[in-house]
Amino acid sequence: MAVIGSVDPAAYEAWYYTRRGRWIGEREATLLLELIKPARGQSLLDVGSGTGYFSRRFAAGGLAVTGIDPDPAMLDYARTLSGPVEYLVGRAERLPFADNSFDYVAAVTSLCFINTPEAALQEMWRVSRRGIALGLLNRHSLLYLRKGGRGGYAGARWDTWSELARWITRLRPPAAAPKHKTAILWPKGGMLAQSLDAPMGAVLPWGGFLAAYIPRRL
Numbered sequence: 748m749a750v751i752g753s754v755d756p757a758a759y760e761a762w763y764y765t766r767r768g769r770w771i772g773e774r775e776a777t778l779l780l781e782l783i784k785p786a787r788g789q790s791l792l793d794v795g796s797g798t799g800y801f802s803r804r805f806a807a808g809g810l811a812v813t814g815i816d817p818d819p820a821m822l823d824y825a826r827t828l829s830g831p832v833e834y835l836v837g838r839a840e841r842l843p844f845a846d847n848s849f850d851y852v853a854a855v856t857s858l859c860f861i862n863t864p865e866a867a868l869q870e871m872w873r874v875s876r877r878g879i880a881l882g883l884l885n886r887h888s889l890l891y892l893r894k895g896g897r898g899g900y901a902g903a904r905w906d907t908w909s910e911l912a913r914w915i916t917r918l919r920p921p922a923a924a925p926k927h928k929t930a931i932l933w934p935k936g937g938m939l940a941q942s943l944d945a946p947m948g949a950v951l952p953w954g955g956f957l958a959a960y961i962p963r964r965l
């Protein structure tokens with residue numbers, strides 16, 4: 748969940764290596780992997796992969812990862828970074844893959860830049876065999892109260908779990924029961940905030956990062 752700002756790929760990626768960025772990136776990746784619970788060697792398509800921070804992190808977790816993004820500059824930069832990830836230019840709304848091509852499809856703070864999220868979700872659903880993992884910006888959060896719609900978050904849509912739950916009910920074929928959690932409850936991320944984020948995020952739904960896993964009925 749780096750802010751998008753001017754979208755200079757190197758600056759975007761560099762945020763993940765700031766003190767706050769390291770914490771947020773790792774917390775979000777860990778939460779998504781906890782929700783997905785993948786097995787080593789399974790495949791994952793990372794939609795809106797940007798500079799590939801999460802693609803590489805998923806690959807480090809043992810997944811065979813393909814990243815796709817409409818921005819060639821982001822992908823050119825991602826290819827300069829080490830990690831066994833293949834990157835392709837493309838959009839969530841029209842994925843150049845056959846049905847059920849990947850075990851999992853993930854979209855981390857990319858669906859929030861897409862004007863037709865339901866259609867994009869259905870397209871991601873089409874190419875996934877096991878399920879979809881999403882990282883969204885949570886409108887019911889302190890981060891939204893502090894930053895909503897301003898600064899580097901300008902242009903992004905902030906969603907809620909109830910909106911996402913409604914989209915999920917309209918997926919075809921129907922999904923199995925989804926799971927969701929939030930993270931990044933206190934966005935400044937001091938030591939106390941960092942140590943309390945996982946235990947409090949397990950019970951409080953107000954983190955700025957809304958993570959969801961939508962499993963297929965197998």
Ligand SMILES: C[S@@+](CC[C@H](N)C(=O)[O-])C[C@H]1O[C@@H](n2cnc3c(N)ncnc32)[C@H](O)[C@@H]1O
Pocket residue numbers: 748749750751794795796797798799800801815816817818821837838839840854855856857858860861
């Ligand atoms: C905030 S960045 C997130 C990048 C990466 N997932 C991360 O979390 O660091 C949003 C990304 O969504 C991509 N994006 C925008 N519209 C898209 C679309 N229609 N389909 C797929 N990706 C899109 C942008 O190019 C950008 O790389």
